[in-house]
Amino acid sequence: MRPFTLGRLVDVVRLVRAFRGVSVEDVEEAMMINKDRATELLKQAEEMKLIKRDGELYYSTGLGNAFFEAYNRGDRAKLDEVLNEYPPYFAVKSIISQKSVSIEELRSLTNLTEVAVEMILRLLQYTCDNLCFMGEKVFLSVKDLPKLNEFYSVLKKVYFELSRSSQWGCSNSFIRVDKVAVLVCQELRLTMDDFSTMLDKLIESGARVDLHSEGMSYAFVPFANRRIKPSSFKRCFICLRE
Structure with missing residues (x-):
């Protein structure tokens, strides 16, 4: 079985409403499946x-009518409210509102099949504009940014975990920013833009953080303004000074 999209669910409810009752054969013919x-x-x-x-x-049903009408109005908040009545949707949403998890972890925590989890995530992509897929994890990003000291604490933890091993023969003091960003974002449920904003604030606070670009012969060149955008993370390196 393949997961259904939101559009397919809307289509079948539309059909049921229009015909005032449909059979399997009606759906088969009308939807060409x-x-x-x-x-x-x-x-x-x-x-x-x-x-x-x-x-x-x-x-x-009454719930189906509310679902269809909310979709037609483009009312994502109402659609989310309706879908919250479906226990698997509510369960998945509740979990990823608290922490980042992999698909396998979601399956284990909810006892749902991979197909069911994927369908619910497809629904959440429409109803929740803060759904994030980061690395192999999925989560709902936070609305309010963390405190600076909390961000710095997680950044240091991730940085020093990654620095225990060297990368491509380079100094293990220089860690690619995108690798650090993914793990920090997963831990704090941040978007890449959130990470960039918090990193800017951290640097402005005078924290012992240096950003570098990779120059010729793998030399690391410090940034003059020490600010970078998410699109440049893969080409930049971070170094935390003791």
């Missing part, structure tokens, strides 16, 4: 209580 896929789609929508079954026909 095979019988197995039509059956799976109806079962998924029924499980989410967007439609209900009565004999061989499926009908819309």
Whole structure:
């Protein structure tokens, strides 16, 4: 079974509303999908209580109507509210609102299949504009940035963990910024832009942090203004002074 998109769920609810009751065959014909896929789609929508079954026909529900109308209005907050009634959606959202996790960790924590987790993440991509995929982890980024000392503490922890081994034969004092950023963002649930903002604030505070670019022959050249954008992270290095 492949995961369903938000659009497919909207389409089946639209069809049920328009026909005032549909069969598997109706969905198969109207949506130009095979019988197995039509059956799976109806079962998924029924499980989410967007439609209900009565004999061989499926009908819309109050929740399904609210779902469809919210989508048509582009009301993502209302759509999120409706989808929160679906326990797996609420469970996944609750977990990634607290910490960054991998797909495997989500499966383990929720007892959902990989397909179910992927479908819910697809829904969250539409309903939550702060959904982030970072490395192999997924999370909902924080609305408020952390305190500077908390950011610095996590930055130092990540930096010194990475500095224990050298990279490509280079000094282990210089760590590529993107590698540090990913781990810090996962820990604090930050976006790359958030990381850049916090790093700027940290440098402005006088913290013992140096940023460098990679020059000729792998020499590390200090930045004059010590500020970089996320698009440059892969070409820049960070060094924390003792």
